[in-house]
Amino acid sequence: MILDLDIGNTLSKWRLKDADSSEIRSRGAVWTREEWRPGSDIPDLDVVEAVRISSVARKAVLEETVSLLRHRVGVVHVARSTPESLGVTNGYEEPERLGVDRWLGALAGYQLAGGCCAVDCGSAITIDFVLPGGRHLGGYILPGLRLMKESLKLGTRNVAIDPDSEAEELLAPGRRTVEAVNHGIYMAAVSAINRVYAEVCDSEGVALPLLLTGGDARVVSRGIQVPHAVWPDMVYGGLEACFPLTAAERAGRMSGAPRVPSPVSLEKIRAGLAFSMLL
Numbered sequence: 001m002i003l004d005l006d007i008g009n010t011l012s013k014w015r016l017k018d019a020d021s022s023e024i025r026s027r028g029a030v031w032t033r034e035e036w037r038p039g040s041d042i043p044d045l046d047v048v049e050a051v052r053i054s055s056v057a058r059k060a061v062l063e064e065t066v067s068l069l070r071h072r073v074g075v076v077h078v079a080r081s082t083p084e085s086l087g088v089t090n091g092y093e094e095p096e097r098l099g100v101d102r103w104l105g106a107l108a109g110y111q112l113a114g115g116c117c118a119v120d121c122g123s124a125i126t127i128d129f130v131l132p133g134g135r136h137l138g139g140y141i142l143p144g145l146r147l148m149k150e151s152l153k154l155g156t157r158n159v160a161i162d163p164d165s166e167a168e169e170l171l172a173p174g175r176r177t178v179e180a181v182n183h184g185i186y187m188a189a190v191s192a193i194n195r196v197y198a199e200v201c202d203s204e205g206v207a208l209p210l211l212l213t214g215g216d217a218r219v220v221s222r223g224i225q226v227p228h229a230v231w232p233d234m235v236y237g238g239l240e241a242c243f244p245l246t247a248a249e250r251a252g253r254m255s256g257a258p259r260v261p262s263p264v265s266l267e268k269i270r271a272g273l274a275f276s277m278l279l
């Protein structure tokens with residue numbers, strides 16, 4: 001089995017992948033600040049022959065995780081942001097400072113779709129652009145839905161946005177504090193993504209496939225006007241591309257990859273942008 005680990009600021013997600021069949025056997029998540037101890041939702045390390053890790057947590061968290069795993073598992077790969085990889089050139093002035101989850105998302109998106117806009121809706125919402133040809137432009141970081149809500153301190157932190165709500169409902173004026181807050185932060189997130197996508201496609205002169213991932217991707221997806229795909233395993237896809245271990249991975253196939261969404265034409269994107277500027 002291969003253990004893939006995506007250590008985020010809030011949650012550490014894991015999945016076990018069968019190295020022979022390439023099937024995903026199990027998944028789980030633990031709070032990043034908690035130790036891995038028996039009884040919590042952690043994988044059985046006895047069956048693991050290789051580990052691949054993406055971590056944006058504090059350095060100590062990664063160090064502890066790696067030292068724990070090295071005792072038990074033969075192969076441990078830790079992903080790093082680099083100046084260039086798999087045909088993509090990192091747009092950061094200091095490439096190693098780009099969050100590795102963003103880098104892996106950009107690599108996976110490029111491998112799947114060529115140029116792309118990769119959006120991760122987690123603790124933070126990140127929006128990254130890769131042009132056809134592989135130039136990563138850099139991107140945008142904004143607070144995620146939960147962080148926006150907590151920062152308001154209006155006593156609404158425990159009332160989550162119902163992930164099954166319709167976007168229309170979530171974008172309407174709120175008539176109670178929780179509603180006003182939930183609808184406000186939802187509006188902030190989806191309008192930022194819609195706008196940034198259109199602006200960058202316009203200025204680069206290319207309509208890019210749009211890919212979403214992260215814990216809030218499903219609900220955010222409903223508020224995105226242009227064609228796009230949700231790919232919950234996008235960061236894992238980047239790990240597969242960087243450290244291919246199975247036959248399918250070596251052939252360039254990433255688990256759970258969606259069909260590439262065909263973007264609307266650049267003309268339509270520009271028309272939408274021009275229209276919103278007039279209002």
Ligand SMILES: Nc1ncnc2c1ncn2[C@@H]1O[C@H](COP(=O)(O)OP(=O)(O)OP(=O)(O)O)[C@@H](O)[C@H]1O
Nearest residue numbers: 008009010011121122123124144145146214215216
């Ligand atoms: N069980 C859950 N626990 C915490 N957050 C959840 C849960 N289910 C959905 N979410 C939502 O997912 C978001 C966290 O997403 P995700 O798991 O992608 O992020 P993360 O671990 O914080 O990663 P990163 O720090 O890399 O952004 C939160 O904003 C929250 O609204």
Ligand SMILES: CC(C)(CO)[C@@H](O)C(=O)NCCC(=O)O
Nearest residue numbers: 056097098099100101102124141
């Ligand atoms: C922005 C987050 C927190 C998103 O998970 C992560 O990618 C990170 O810590 N990045 C480092 C800062 C940067 O990417 O510029």
Ligand SMILES: [K+]
Nearest residue numbers: 008101120122
């Ligand atoms: K993440």
